[in-house]
Amino acid sequence: MTDLPVSPVGGLACPDQSARCDPERIAVAAYAPRVDTFLMAVRERAWRAAELALRDRDDALDAVQDAMGRLVSRYSMRPSAEWPALFWRILYRGIADVRRHRAVHDRIFARATRGAPQGSADDDPVWDIPNGDPGPGRLLESRQAYAALCRALRSLPRRQQQVFVLRVLEELDVAATARVMRCSAGSVKTHLSRALSNLRNRLGDWQ
Amino acid sequence: MNDTSFSERRTALSDEDIARRARELFTSACANIDAHDQLRLQRASRVALRGGTRPAPHAAWLVATAGVVACSLLVVAFVRIRGVSRHQAIDVAASSAPPAVIAATALNDVGWVTATQEPVVMVQNLGFYRWLAAQPAQSSGPSHAVVHE
Numbered sequence: 567m568t569d570l571p572v573s574p575v576g577g578l579a580c581p582d583q584s585a586r587c588d589p590e591r592i593a594v595a596a597y598a599p600r601v602d603t604f605l606m607a608v609r610e611r612a613w614r615a616a617e618l619a620l621r622d623r624d625d626a627l628d629a630v631q632d633a634m635g636r637l638v639s640r641y642s643m644r645p646s647a648e649w650p651a652l653f654w655r656i657l658y659r660g661i662a663d664v665r666r667h668r669a670v671h672d673r674i675f676a677r678a679t680r681g682a683p684q685g686s687a688d689d690d691p692v693w694d695i696p697n698g699d700p701g702p703g704r705l706l707e708s709r710q711a712y713a714a715l716c717r718a719l720r721s722l723p724r725r726q727q728q729v730f731v732l733r734v735l736e737e738l739d740v741a742a743t744a745r746v747m748r749c750s751a752g753s754v755k756t757h758l759s760r761a762l763s764n765l766r767n768r769l770g771d772w773q
Numbered sequence: 774m775n776d777t778s779f780s781e782r783r784t785a786l787s788d789e790d791i792a793r794r795a796r797e798l799f800t801s802a803c804a805n806i807d808a809h810d811q812l813r814l815q816r817a818s819r820v821a822l823r824g825g826t827r828p829a830p831h832a833a834w835l836v837a838t839a840g841v842v843a844c845s846l847l848v849v850a851f852v853r854i855r856g857v858s859r860h861q862a863i864d865v866a867a868s869s870a871p872p873a874v875i876a877a878t879a880l881n882d883v884g885w886v887t888a889t890q891e892p893v894v895m896v897q898n899l900g901f902y903r904w905l906a907a908q909p910a911q912s913s914g915p916s917h918a919v920v921h922e
Contacts, residue, residue, distance in 0.1 A: 605818045610803040613814055627813055634821035712798040734792045735799045762788045765795075769786065 601642045604649050605634050612657055615731050618716055619661050629664055633657040651742040654732060658746065718768040726761035733758050 609630060616626035633656040641652045719727050725747065732743045733754065740751045747754065806814070 602818070602822055605821065609814050609818050610806055610811075611799070613806070613810070614799065614803050623810065627810075627817060630814070631817035631821055634818055635824070638821050639824055708798060708801060711794070712802050715795055715798055730795075735796055737796075762791060765791055766786050766788075769791070 600646055601638055601649075604646065604653075605637075608650070608653060609634065611736065612653070615735070616657065616661055618719060618731070619658075619727065620664055621720070625664050629657060629660040632660050650736070650738060651745045654736065654738070655746045655748075658728060714769060718765050721768060722761055722764055725757050726764065729754055729757040730761045730765070 612630045612633065613626055616629045617623055620626050620629065633653055636656050637649065637653050641649070644652065719730060722730070728747060729743060732738045732746055733740070738746070740754050743754045744751045747757075749757075
């Protein structure tokens with residue numbers, strides 16, 4: 567990929583300019599760096615959101631990888647302004663698939679460990695080594711606050727959790743959130759209002 | 774009353790406070806992913822950009838089910854083909870046999886087709902009944918005459 571020349575549109579051009587170069591491949595390659603940039607910007611946040619929803623790092627990673635692959639293979643030709651909504655829609659569909667698969671698995675094998683409604687201390691997301699060291703006290707405080715936020719978010723209904731992630735954490739607008747959730751803008755506002763109200767009740771004096 | 778409502782307003786979290794604090798914490802958590810998970814994410818995005826997708830979790834079940842169905846169909850087809858070939862072999866053997874054997878086979882078939890054993894016995898005794906029918910009443914007449922004399 568590094569030895570390919572840059573095309574006028576900012577992407578990669580065909581290296582040998584011969585007839586073997588498929589125009590579709592050239593077009594995909596032209597979009598590739600921008601898709602790459604988008605994925606680099608969104609992958610950590612997507613992984614955290616998937617981990618929040620699935621409570622499992624490996625399942626979250628699989629869901630994010632699937633979503634990235636589908637976005638690249640199917641929607642990389644779309645305008646880049648549509649990518650966030652498309653990506654999050656694909657990701658939440660993948661998360662729903664994993665949840666459905668788990669439900670069937672639990673029904674068959676009578677495993678109730680993963681589907682516990684209340685998160686335990688083991689389910690808390692791991693807060694790792696910080697980049698800029700803010701000090702152990704501050705770090706611990708932030709970690710506990712994030713764990714409390716995750717517990718409160720996981721206790722919300724699925725749609726409220728989803729709308730909070732999309733509207734508040736990802737800062738998508740109402741229209742894009744409605745496209746991701748496949749509902750109306752009014753429903754997005756209603757879900758968000760209920761989510762904030764529930765979080766306020768659950769978090770109490772959370773700071 | 775006004776002081777109480779003011780203090781409640783100060784202690785209660787507003788929607789903006791919750792959103793702002795949650796956003797800060799989420800951003801920090803995303804920035805502080807450990808090296809192992811960071812590498813896995815980078816590898817996942819590279820795989821995605823190369824066009825590779827992870828097989829769906831239920832694909833294994835679908836493949837296994839399709840395999841079982843295919844094996845069952847093969848077994849059924851094998852049994853049916855063997856049955857047909859055996860019938861064909863019997864027919865070929867019967868057609869290449871001498872006429873006597875063919876007649877015996879036909880008789881056997883008739884005997885197999887007939888429901889009871891009695892008609893077969895009648896066929897076997899047909900010669901006796903023909904002889905009996907050919908005998909006139911002479912043989913029985915003189916004996917009666919002798920008795921009357």
